[in-house]
Amino acid sequence: MELLKQRIMKDGLVKAGNVLKVDSFLNHQMDIALFSEIGKEFYRRFMDCDVTKILTIEASGIGIACVTAQFFHVPVVFAKKSQSKNIDGEVFTSRVESFTHGRVYDIIVSKKFLGPDDRVLIIDDFLAKGSALEGLCKLVQDSGAELVGAGIVIEKGFQEGGKLIRGHGVRVESLAIIDRMDDVTGEIFFRP
Amino acid sequence: MELLKQRIMKDGLVKAGNVLKVDSFLNHQMDIALFSEIGKEFYRRFMDCDVTKILTIEASGIGIACVTAQFFHVPVVFAKKSQSKNIDGEVFTSRVESFTHGRVYDIIVSKKFLGPDDRVLIIDDFLAKGSALEGLCKLVQDSGAELVGAGIVIEKGFQEGGKLIRGHGVRVESLAIIDRMDDVTGEIFFRP
Numbered sequence: 001m002e003l004l005k006q007r008i009m010k011d012g013l014v015k016a017g018n019v020l021k022v023d024s025f026l027n028h029q030m031d032i033a034l035f036s037e038i039g040k041e042f043y044r045r046f047m048d049c050d051v052t053k054i055l056t057i058e059a060s061g062i063g064i065a066c067v068t069a070q071f072f073h074v075p076v077v078f079a080k081k082s083q084s085k086n087i088d089g090e091v092f093t094s095r096v097e098s099f100t101h102g103r104v105y106d107i108i109v110s111k112k113f114l115g116p117d118d119r120v121l122i123i124d125d126f127l128a129k130g131s132a133l134e135g136l137c138k139l140v141q142d143s144g145a146e147l148v149g150a151g152i153v154i155e156k157g158f159q160e161g162g163k164l165i166r167g168h169g170v171r172v173e174s175l176a177i178i179d180r181m182d183d184v185t186g187e188i189f190f191r192p
Numbered sequence: 193m194e195l196l197k198q199r200i201m202k203d204g205l206v207k208a209g210n211v212l213k214v215d216s217f218l219n220h221q222m223d224i225a226l227f228s229e230i231g232k233e234f235y236r237r238f239m240d241c242d243v244t245k246i247l248t249i250e251a252s253g254i255g256i257a258c259v260t261a262q263f264f265h266v267p268v269v270f271a272k273k274s275q276s277k278n279i280d281g282e283v284f285t286s287r288v289e290s291f292t293h294g295r296v297y298d299i300i301v302s303k304k305f306l307g308p309d310d311r312v313l314i315i316d317d318f319l320a321k322g323s324a325l326e327g328l329c330k331l332v333q334d335s336g337a338e339l340v341g342a343g344i345v346i347e348k349g350f351q352e353g354g355k356l357i358r359g360h361g362v363r364v365e366s367l368a369i370i371d372r373m374d375d376v377t378g379e380i381f382f383r384p
Contacts, residue, residue, distance in 0.1 A: 030268045032261040059250035066255040069224040076222045076255065113221040140363040191235065 001041050001175040005190050007034060008154065012188060014181045018156070020188070026153065027060035027125055029159060031102045032067065039068035042123065042151040046072075049148040051121045053114070055140065057107060057132055064153060065123040072121070074125060077114065079107040079136060092142045094135035099128065105131060107135050114143035122150040127174060130161025149173060157191050193367040197382050198332050199226060204380060206373045210348065212380070218345065219252035220268065226261065230258035230367060234315065234343040237365045238264075241340040243313045243356060245269060245306070247332065248255065249288075249299060249324055254344060256295055257315040264313070269306065271299040271328060284334045286327035299327050306335035314342040319366060322353025341365060349383050 013021040025031040030123050049071050053167040056065035057079040065076045079094075082105060091108040098105065114120065120140045127133055133150055140147045149171035155162050177191040205213040217223040235243055243264050248257035249271040257268045271286075272296060283300040290297065306312065312332045325342055332339045341363035347354050349369040358364050369383040 011230065023302065024304065025267075028272070028302055030258060030261075030270070032258055032268060033265070035258065059254060059270065062251060062254040063258040063326070064268075066222060066224055066258050067224075072230065073225070076224060077220065078251065080220070080251070100313070108286075110220055112216065145245065152281075157208070157238065162282070183208065 001038070003037055004153070004176050008178075009188055014183045014186050015190060016173075016183045018158070018181060020154070020156070020181060030063045035064055035067040038064060038153060039071050041175060042068045042121075042173070043071035046121055046149060046151065048114060049121065050119050051148055052117070052119045053121075053145075054123050055079065055109070055114070055120050055136055057081070057136060058125045060126075060180045061124040064125055066153070068123055075113075079109050079110055079139060081105050081107055092139045094138040094142075096135040097129075097131040099131070104123075107132075107139070109139050109143075111143070114140065114145050116144035118143070118145035119148050121148050123152075124150070125153045126190070127152040127155040127161045127165070127172070128131075128159045130159075130164045133161060133165050133172075134168075137165065137168065137191065151175075154178065169177070193230070195226070195229055196345070196368050199223075200368055200370075201380055206375045206378050206380060208372060208375045210350070210375075212346070212348070212370065212373060214346065222255045227256055227259040230256060230345060231263050233367060234260045234313075234365070235263035238313055238341060238343065240285065242311050243340055244309070244311045245303070245313075245337075246315050247271065247306070247328055248261075248315045248384050249273070249328060252318075253316040256317055260315055260343070267305075269301060271301050271331060273297050273299055284331045286330040286334075288327040289321075289323040290374050291323070299324075299331070301331050301335075303335070306332065308336035310335070310337035311340050312337045313340050315344075316342070317345045319344040319347040319353045319357070319364070320351045322351075322356045323365075325353060325357050326360075327362065329357065343367075348368065 155174035347366035
């Protein structure tokens with residue numbers, strides 16, 4: 001997606017340790033006009049899949065998922081990162097390792113909101129090592145729903161997540177795939 | 193907002209301890225068509241305030257804030273609940289007590305995204321004891337930005353948050369204010 005790549009090059013900051021900071025438009029401050037274009041593009045790619053529900057994970061996936069859902073006219077469910085008093089009853093659960101935050105946590109979705117009648121599109125902002133996406137795929141699988149695919153805004157193509165998840169037979173559509181970044185020059189190289 | 197009140201009465205569940213579960217449409221599964229009507233109503237109430245930025249807090253405020261922002265054509269910034277490796281540099285910070293989760297945590301916003309030129313509308317899903325909203329107001333104040341008000345989806349009118357924040361001179365617009373709930377009969381009484 002050309003508009004997105006241009007924005008990443010303009011406002012993305014490459015930091016040491018293969019960190020890409022896009023917090024000025026994607027995951028802390030959020031450019032909603034850009035989100036609308038992103039949502040439109042996800043719709044273009046998955047519009048024939050009879051999606052009934054969009055699944056994402058808190059926190060930074062929620063905004064993109066909600067704006068995207070407006071094109072599909074379906075509800076969004078977000079996986080929560082820890083058990084809270086407000087979730088009672090039965091939940092689907094999966095374990096996720098966060099390399100950004102350096103910890104392992106459980107993600108949960110109430111069994112009320114995913115089931116065999118659903119055709120689920122997963123939406124998230126980043127795909128790197130793939131742990132969060134793998135956890136979300138497992139929640140969908142456990143629920144008996146059909147997983148139609150995953151829409152990712154930025155994939156770090158030099159990390160193993162994309163290969164891992166596609167290797168499970170999941171259709172992964174990433175709007176920008178980064179093959180290499182240079183934290184000295186600040187250059188970002190996209191997969192053509 | 194009549195549509196919202198009807199939905200709360202239809203799908204909200206009153207639990208012991210003054211807990212209102214609205215996780216089927218507001219804060220776990222999210223009805224985006226309803227969010228759009230909510231956003232429209234917030235716009236109607238704050239359209240003359242020259243809002244430049246919407247501020248919310250992760251996680252359940254983000255979806256409503258993003259859909260609302262489409263009417264105002266402004267970016268959304270969400271306060272994060274803990275320091276992560278991906279936030280570097282200077283942040284505004286504030287302490288919040290969560291009664292739902294039974295813990296105290298810091299919320300942070302990068303100083304890059306709030307400043308004296310901003311006119312900020314805070315959006316959140318719930319107002320109960322007011323700790324999260326008070327923390328968000330403090331972030332805005334510390335940044336030197338102008339706080340134009342707070343748009344809340346559901347206010348628990350029988351708890352002290354609304355009185356507390358309005359007492360600080362903040363304009364709080366709640367789309368549904370609940371005066372009383374009965375966890376035996378399941379009845380919900382709204383403020384007229």
